[in-house]
Amino acid sequence: MATWICPDCGYEKEGRCKPKKCPECDKNVEFTKKEGGGYCGG
Numbered sequence: 001m002a003t004w005i006c007p008d009c010g011y012e013k014e015g016r017c018k019p020k021k022c023p024e025c026d027k028n029v030e031f032t033k034k035e036g037g038g039y040c041g042g
Contacts, residue, residue: 003034 004013011024018031 004031005034007032 001014001016004015004018005011006013006019006022006025006027006029008027008029009022009025011022012034013019013023013031018033021028022031
């Protein structure tokens, strides 16, 4: 699973799919993937 970050407000969402709209600031933004999200290579 990945962690996606809203570039406007910094809201973090865990999930496989990139969100289309931020539930925190209610904007349609391009979420960015957080690096080093704890993937253990299993």
